[in-house]
Amino acid sequence: MKKLLILAFVIVTISSLYYDLTIGTLPGKNDQVAIADDIQPEKAGSNELLQxxxxxxxxxxxxxxxxxxxxxxxxxxxxxxxxxxxxxxxxxxxxxxxxxxxxxxxxxxxxxxxx
Structure with a gap:
């Protein structure tokens, strides 16, 4: 039983580390950049004459x-x-x-x- 709990703990720890390193859990600059990327082409096309x-x-x-x-x-x-x-x-x-x-x-x- 002890070995099973240790194995489950190791799997959860490794998967958590993988998720944090690839996707991340904290909001940061990358989140704002992604939002800006989605908005920028539409914004440029809609008011191109006003820029x-x-x-x-x-x-x-x-x-x-x-x-x-x-x-x-x-x-x-x-x-x-x-x-x-x-x-x-x-x-x-x-x-x-x-x-x-x-x-x-x-x-x-x-x-x-x-x-």
Whole structure:
């Protein structure tokens, strides 16, 4: 009987650890980001004419650079935008070009944010 209780305790502990590490139980920033992801495309489509133009800078992509590394390089200090906002703004500025599809030697528009 004792072995059965120990086995059940170990199984419950392992499954709890797995759940906490993969999904989590505490509300955090990820929960807010998921909500923002669901709302952002609808918001952009519904009031696209009301939005202020996004300030940008044109940059020629060099080997090893990503959209996020270039945007970080253009700013001094932390960027006051989430990764999802940077990606969304990049797509808006570059006619829907996915950040994964940027090519070396091509110029793209990268969003600038006020600190």
């Amino acid at each position: 202020d133009p996004i300030p940008f800078q044109e940059v020629i992509v060099e080997p090893g650079y990503t959209v996020l590394s270039i945007v970080e390089h253009l700013h001094t200090g932390p960027i006051p935008a989430t990764i999802q906002e940077v990606i969304y703004d990049f797509k808006q500025l570059n006619n829907g070009t996915e950040p994964e599809h940027i090519q070396i030697g091509q110029s793209y528009y990268f969003p600038l944010y006020d600190s």
